[in-house]
Amino acid sequence: MSKPARPNPNAKQQAAEARCAAMVHHARTLIAERGVESMSVNEVLRLSGGSKATLVKYFGGRDGLISAAIDQEVEGAMALLRFADPETASLPLADGLRQVLGGVLRFYMLPASLKLYRAVVAIGVREPGTAAAFYDHGHRVLVDAIAAFLRGHAAPTKRETAAFADMADQILHAIRAGLHERAVLGLETAAVEQATIDARVGRALDLLLPGIEAALHD
Known part of the structure; x- marks a missing residue:
């Protein structure tokens, strides 16, 4: 007589991960729309088949x-911007910055990005947790990635002392x-x-690149 199959110990975890992925997917969709x-968290839970207990356990709440x-x-x-692509990292400083910053500016100017930015600005004072999440998981991630790119082009003596994050933020x-x-204000609809983005990045680098190179190598 065959023994009954034992339940897969990972099945419960896999189901929870699938519900979490569905919750994030529907949250992104509702935020964009x-x-x-x-x-609405309740609508996210309804669409994803999740529960408030799952929400709290894996995300901590609405802000999470x-x-x-x-x-x-x-x-x-980040995947589209190819920050981690070895080919991007190996480009000369000016060429790499031109490629990366052009991609970043395209991302900032996407309708979905602008809509999210407007929404967070509108509620930031009332919902500081949401504002912090937007800043820490949006702008700061881009700053850190550009800072890492700059560090990779710095002289060895500068890699521990240069203010890479501050430079990236200003860029x-x-x-x-x-x-x-x-x-964001709706004055440009x-x-x-692409030519406008390329020209803007080019003009900014014309102004900033001498100072960046000096900070990385002097």
């Missing part, structure tokens, strides 16, 4: 779920200043052409 403020949704958005952008603000603000 309605904005952060109008994202929003963080996970933003993480996935940024992960997708990001320089390429999007004005253009991104106008789009047309899609930004």
Whole structure:
């Protein structure tokens, strides 16, 4: 007589992971459609088949779920930007920055990115947890990736002392200043052409590159 099959000890965990993935997927969809403020946790749970207990266990609550949704958005952008691509890392400093920053600016100017940015700005004071999640899992991730790129091009004596994150932060603000603000405010509604992005990144690097090179090598 054959013994009854034992339940797979991993099946429960796999089911929980599948529900978590579904929750993040539906959170991303609702955020894109309605904005952060109008994202309903109850609707996410209904669509995903999850429970409040699962939400609390794996995400800690609404802010954690929003963080996970933003993480996935940024992960997708990072893959497209090819930060970790050895070919990108091996490019000369100017060429690598031009490629990476062009991709970052395209990401910032996507309609979905602009919508999320507007929504978080609108509720940031009332929901500081959401604002912190947006900053830490969005902008700061990009800053850290660009800082790592700069560190890889720095002289050995500079790799432990240069303020790479501060440089990366200032570079990001320089390429999007004005253009991104106008789009967030609705003053620019047309899609930004690739030529405009390339020209803006090029002008910013013309101004910034001498200082960046000096900081990395002097």
